Amino acid sequence: MTDNVPLIGSLAELESLVGEEGDLYVRYSEGYEADQDGGSIDTESGLELPGLSVNPLRPEPWWTRPATDWLARQLCQYKQLQDKNPDRFAWVLHGHCIGRGPDCEPLMTQVVPVARLAQSLLAEAEDVYRQRFDAGHAPED
Numbered sequence: 001m002t003d004n005v006p007l008i009g010s011l012a013e014l015e016s017l018v019g020e021e022g023d024l025y026v027r028y029s030e031g032y033e034a035d036q037d038g039g040s041i042d043t044e045s046g047l048e049l050p051g052l053s054v055n056p057l058r059p060e061p062w063w064t065r066p067a068t069d070w071l072a073r074q075l076c077q078y079k080q081l082q083d084k085n086p087d088r089f090a091w092v093l094h095g096h097c098i099g100r101g102p103d104c105e106p107l108m109t110q111v112v113p114v115a116r117l118a119q120s121l122l123a124e125a126e127d128v129y130r131q132r133f134d135a136g137h138a139p140e141d
Helices: 011-021 067-077 080-084 119-132
Strands: 025-029 089-100 106-117
Touching (some): 011 067, 011 106, 011 119, 025 106, 067 119
Antiparallel strands (some): 025 089
16 A cells, blocks of 8 residues: 555655644555554563554644754654664555554554655655754763
8 A cells, every 4th residue: 555655755844744634654664564563562571562563644733943954853863673683664654543562662553554655755754854954962971
């Protein structure tokens, strides 16, 4: 089903989609087909979660920076999953939030794929993230 959804090629396109659709989420996995029969696995405990782990794409109300910054940050938070496994890709979905995972991430059920994210968009997000954020900086640093 993720083969039949549009491919989003830029942060501007993604921002427009989020503006139109509202509560959308990004997931890095082998796609909807691979995910549709189960939840995510918490690798530390080995437990199956009651939904799919995702990152929200709609900026929170307190976010005063540009929406593009929010999107870039959200896309970069779990991109290492794709870097470690080339069968994974980023795709956008909406669904029902059933709870939160161990990292406080939303867990989604009743998932519907909306779009797939092009590598060009992910590269753009990484550039924006590196330019506009102090990536990897922690309170103790």
